[in-house]
Amino acid sequence: MEKKLAFLGPHGTFSEEAARALTAEQRFQHLPYPSIIDVITAVANHEVNYGVVPIENTIEGTVNSALDWLIHEVDLPILGELALPISQHLLVARREVPLELSAIERILSHPHAIAQCHNFIREQLPNAVIEYTNSTAKAAQIVSEHPEELWAAIGTRLNPEIYPLSFAWQEIQDYSNNYTRFWLIGTEPLVLPVSPKEKTTILLSMPEDFPGALYQVLAAFAWRKINLSKIESRPTKKGLGSYYFVIDIEQKVDEILLPGAFAEIEALGCQVRQLGTYPSYIYKAN
Numbered sequence: 587m588e589k590k591l592a593f594l595g596p597h598g599t600f601s602e603e604a605a606r607a608l609t610a611e612q613r614f615q616h617l618p619y620p621s622i623i624d625v626i627t628a629v630a631n632h633e634v635n636y637g638v639v640p641i642e643n644t645i646e647g648t649v650n651s652a653l654d655w656l657i658h659e660v661d662l663p664i665l666g667e668l669a670l671p672i673s674q675h676l677l678v679a680r681r682e683v684p685l686e687l688s689a690i691e692r693i694l695s696h697p698h699a700i701a702q703c704h705n706f707i708r709e710q711l712p713n714a715v716i717e718y719t720n721s722t723a724k725a726a727q728i729v730s731e732h733p734e735e736l737w738a739a740i741g742t743r744l745n746p747e748i749y750p751l752s753f754a755w756q757e758i759q760d761y762s763n764n765y766t767r768f769w770l771i772g773t774e775p776l777v778l779p780v781s782p783k784e785k786t787t788i789l790l791s792m793p794e795d796f797p798g799a800l801y802q803v804l805a806a807f808a809w810r811k812i813n814l815s816k817i818e819s820r821p822t823k824k825g826l827g828s829y830y831f832v833i834d835i836e837q838k839v840d841e842i843l844l845p846g847a848f849a850e851i852e853a854l855g856c857q858v859r860q861l862g863t864y865p866s867y868i869y870k871a872n
């Protein structure tokens with residue numbers, strides 16, 4: 587039976603691009619879900635076998651809703667990661683007389699896409715009202731369905747191929763080297779192509795009132811020369827000043843020295859939860 591994979595819909599999101607690229611060599615039924623949390627929940631409830639969610643963007647940083655749901659609400663392993671180049675475009679409904687930029691009253695998109703284009707919006711559309719949607723493609727769909735309104739969407743280069751839209755301005759993100767990392771999550775293992783880059787992500791909980799705990803944790807990695815690529819603190823939601831640390835490590839969990847580092851950290855009284863050990867890819871267009 588064909589395996590099912592959930593992505594943030596509707597069709598035409600960056601998440602769908604990432605999902606199709608990550609699973610290019612396998613046959614899947616790709617299913618759109620209305621929100622990132624719905625994607626994760628569908629995987630956790632076994633409605634689908636796998637899901638793809640955005641986790642971090644170069645300009646805007648961590649996608650907190652995705653990371654927090656994976657930390658607090660479910661226990662699903664990360665199976666793979668893809669960094670997808672992101673370019674944002676200003677899209678308007680197709681009409682006989684093209685909509686002037688100065689006439690745009692409302693601009694719709696996913697909060698992360700809006701945040702990647704703050705400078706453009708402030709300079710070119712200072713009076714437009716911002717309306718957040720669950721995804722870029724949702725914004726594109728809504729704008730295309732209301733050609734009578736003076737609305738624009740921030741969306742992907744593929745959106746005008748799916749919805750009756752035209753480009754009002756291309757490449758509007760504030761920084762050119764824009765990437766979003768996506769995680770593939772699932773309830774069963776998946777054979778993915780070998781990657782030169784393997785990563786492990788852990789969630790670290792520390793004992794309370796332990797001066798220098800983070801310093802000692804980092805020392806356990808440092809003296810073993812284990813490379814870390816990200817440390818993010820997220821609230822435990824149990825009280826102000828109480829945090830988890832999400833740490834991305836640039837090697838696989840069973841590689842030499844990493845189990846020793848975990849044992850040393852646990853001996854300090856910290857808890858280590860492994861969120862996944864997985865291949866990491868950078869998207870390359872064919």
Ligand SMILES: O=C(O)C(=O)C[C@]1(C(=O)O)C=C[C@@H](O)C=C1
Pocket residue numbers: 594598599600601602640643649672696698699720721722723766
């Ligand atoms: O709206 C989309 O197209 C998504 O896939 C979501 C998302 C995100 O959550 O960061 C993905 C990539 C871009 O950074 C902007 C939006």
